[in-house]
């Protein structure tokens with residue numbers, strides 16, 4: 215696949231430019247009467263997508279004649295299904311939040327470094343969950359039991375936190391499912407809990423007037439502009455993400471920047487400096503802002519999947535230039551060498567302090 219070309223002028227309103235238009239929407243039998251399925255049918259009709267009412271719950275029919283075609287079929291398909299019982303027991307998800315809360319699994323965008331590669335198996339179809347009431351009903355049993363914000367003096371005001379973007383980009387499918395708005399409303403009623411999500415999309419209009427009560431932190435996944443242009447396919451332009459960041463902050467949401475994946479490209483200090491200056495200019499002075507700093511890494515498995523999806527990628531994934539690290543399960547990941555990491559960390563922490571005064575760096579990894 216050739217590198218993603220620079221965005222062209224688009225006559226649509228800025229926030230709608232990156233709106234995903236699936237070719238097919240599959241509705242699982244057990245989810246067919248849900249509000250999410252009803253919304254998805256309506257949106258699919260408006261977008262000209264085919265709606266298929268499945269006779270059962272299995273999501274099939276994605277296989278193409280080769281890996282590329284299977285990828286294209288899956289990325290053009292939204293399935294509305296019920297979350298399995300295992301998704302109702304929320305797993306810990308350090309360092310971002312106490313627990314993972316999935317509204318969906320899979321993402322329609324085409325980022326060439328996607329962190330889902332290697333962590334989700336099978337064709338990369340987006341499965342949006344319909345049994346939201348069951349998911350939200352599982353929240354109270356987790357409140358007070360987390361080890362990240364719940365156990366932190368500095369962050370305890372956030373309550374027990376639930377991260378909704380571990381396996382999806384919830385804003386990227388919101389125009390089809392409405393699940394994110396439901397979650398924001400639900401957490402608005404939970405004084406001891408908080409929702410967090412991060413996104414590379416920008417269509418936030420539907421979130422601005424919701425009764426969020428400050429219990430949802432909306433973060434935008436951003437990068438140096440050159441990296442977003444070269445490697446983020448099917449997402450909102452950086453300028454649109456930053457405009458959306460300002461809009462949700464002005465609507466009273468706590469906000470955040472997820473700077474990821476950080477890469478020491480040529481001139482990285484200038485490139486990331488410009489990112490922080492633009493973010494600062496988009497934000498109101500009183501924004502409640504956190505910053506997460508995540509460097510690029512890959513595993514042998516994710517590298518193999520990504521090279522299958524994006525065979526022409528220019529993304530650097532050369533194990534010989536990286537440091538090998540083992541995780542607690544014995545797996546291997548490749549990160550930047552220690553000295554470079556130290557140098558970049560010092561620069562990023564100082565740059566956040568300089569360009570985004572009041573912004574709190576949550577972690578560097």
Ligand code: SF4
Nearest residue numbers: 321323324325328414
């Ligand atoms: S937006 Fe996030 S989840 Fe979606 S393809 Fe890009 S990196 Fe992957």
